[in-house]
Amino acid sequence: MFHAIRTPGRMRDQLKDMQTRLREIAAAFLERPDALFFIGWEMTPDEKETRPFFARNPRQAQRLVWNDLCHPNPASYLPRLRDREGMIGVAVKGCDARALRELIRANQIERKNLFVLGIPCTGLVDPNTGAIASRCAECQYPVDFDYDETLGPMETPALTVERSAPDLDAMSLQQRRAFWKQELDKCIRCDACRKICYGCYCPECIFEMSDPKWATNRGDLADKIFYHAVRAYHLAGRCVGCDECARACPMGVRLDLLNRSLRDHAKEMFSFDGAGITDEKPLLRTFSTEDPDPFFGGDE
């Protein structure tokens, strides 16, 4: 039932203890008369990965797991549940908590309707490679949140792994353009990246509108680039780097790199330190005459 791959034995025991606590806390929450469900993770039927699980009673809470395969972001389900009457329990690791903080700030869910259990994450494992997941390699963020309970101090995981290749900044403009053309041409516009993203909560996406019709429906490369570019910019300053888009993509498009480069640029150009970390105004809602403008400066 337990599938730590790279996680050392000592830590594995620790994870197991955390899982026991998680189940106890979720079960206790689900005893409350106003509790709707508790969103956490369960093992997939093949037991090789985890998936989101909505426990609806204390008995079902025993199916919840916590381990180094808990990739899905339970907070991403909250916007669509905002009109449910009652309390929703949700387990969050660091990146999920950053998303949750952004959702609350954007009025997508009310804090008072949530029971939030913080889980100190020590890094996830990529089930395909057995290596530390690339998103975790770059995670260096503590997450301040007013948790209802935690499974321990919410500290920054001490992981220092090299950035995953390729390094887009080392490429020339032409190389980068070629890279993205090839990468985005794989896209089949299934919208999994948009549907799994915590930040894509617009009631009507511009790509679903017929009037005005912003994008064509032809699905050629220009459409694909338009779609991904618009989505990436719309997430600039809001992407928490959970990399769920890349995990969900059935065609293996490196959406993680696209969002990472926007996070990098937000930091370099606007000293914006990543979403869900501070309560400073969202990046795209601030303007200063001091803002750099390399586009018109023509540095490339």
Place this chain on the structure above:
Amino acid sequence: MTVIGYMKRSALEGVLGDISDKLEVIAPLPSGDKGAVELRRFEKGAQVSIGPVKPMLPLKTIFLPPVEQIFRFSKSENETTVTASTPITRDRVVFGALGCDIAALALIDEVFLREPVDEAYRERRTRTTIVALACEGQGPECFCASVGIDPVRPGGADVVMIPVKDGFIVETITKKGEQLGTMLQGALRDPTGPQKKTARSFTSTSRSDVDLSAPAGGWSAVWESEAWEDASARCIGCGICTVVCPTCHCFDVHDERHGNGGERFRKWDSCMAVNFTMMAHGENPRPQHRARVRQRYMHKLVYFPENHGAVACVGCGRCAVACPNRTGIGEVADRMREREEDSNE
């Protein structure tokens, strides 16, 4: 079914190259850098991927392309000229098709070949010879044997190639297959006794214990099943299950205008999308996510069998593999048939 000979694996690309002078050849080719495979046009010099990797997009793409022009139109003063588009220009052969995918075509035929016949689909079907690769099971997700498919000699194949050591035993099944067989002659030799024996005893690891049977009592017995609540709670509604499904065939129709003319095309669509049933005046008979999830599984497991006598699933398992939450149809079918909540726990 006739064994026409043994072909060495190393001869394959050469043979396909020769055939490609006469026919369009489609084969599983490497795609991207992660060992993925894609069915697309074979050009001389390409390396075919034969192995335990299923193309993520099924064989239906060859017959119902993801985006397909229906017609072009041009306008002058008061006249509009409509010109139907040509679906294909050459006869084709698909090499290396898997049993699940071939079986799915028979299900799509039920819809697209009944009156009024979809001419573009029919033309692609009649002008394509299908060479099956006997399948030993492509992964733990495979369960075609559970839905009555023979992954070794699938119905619907014109030719079957059965892997044996360093090559294949080639069997022709239909007239079309025999014609293709003559093009393979140069690369064939007489099979040895052990080769024939291997081919005869070739088996698949496909699971045969997945139960997709319809609920007793039909749709009404499961209309309010907890299965829909469970599956829709974690489902993000991306619709990738419908994209990778060999039997899903729903499409949308769009017009584009270019100057004085334009085109109409159809494009795969998904019942998981909110807009799928949204009408122009704003009414939507399936506004809730739960209703859309129910529609997808009910169509496969209840409605399609009612209309066509077969479950609209061929056991390829792609839905569970592609789903970000790994939800497979077998799991949902089991849950659907359960009477009481949580009886599986």
Place this chain on the structure above:
Amino acid sequence: MNELMMIPLIARIRSIREVTFDTLMFEVAIEKDGKEVPFSYLPGQFAELSVFGVGESPISITSTCTRPGLVEFAVREVGLVTEAMHNMRPGDNMGIRGPLGNGFPVDEMKGKDILFIAGGIGLAPLRGLINYVLDNRSDFGAVDIIYGARAPNLLCFDWEFDTWKAAPDTRVHLTIDAPAAGWNGSVGFVPAIVKELALPPGNRLAVACGPPIMIKYVLEDLAAAGYRDEDVITTLEMKMKCGVGKCGRCNIGAKYICVDGPVFRLSELKTIPSEY
């Protein structure tokens, strides 16, 4: 069969008539390869009309095949395609694929009394059937038409009412939702009029078409009045694209509205989920 499948013929607009402030009636001639061709259909069938470059919409045929010649479609402006249609002029052309759908079971309706119940634009498919019945008057029994709209100026096809009233053994009961200046007829919702008239089932079929909320109450009232499910006929609406049972979006349960419908008896509706 291409004209049904995906390739449209040309529907040349001969005239346009205002039905209500948001609904126009197009009289079209059907052309194939530049020549006018006959178009035969049943009452209750529909066609996919298109504005080239904008899109296609399923629209019910409101004329009757008993009057060969031009084919009539009443189009309410609700979306992109219908908006584009409203911008068209006589002489312009649309695309047309059809006739599609099952149509009303006119042969089985012969010899019966018929109660027509319509609300708003719901009269469009019934108008073809009413005129079909009146053109074959001796084949049918008594005819009663209950028709309502929100206001007098929203009653569709008002030019037909006098002709219908003048037909033998035919009564027209008009109603509007709320009192309005200059209106001397009934006031009240359609279901209320159905109840008030209380026409007994006997040898009578009821054919109802209108907004979902009207249909809901009318069906309940008819059942209470003793109408058998087989004797109540209505039409369903669903999002459609191909209109020929392939694109997969207009199903309700195992039925496809485009080919198994849009006309259904209540007894059939009771065998499918109420997802409409």
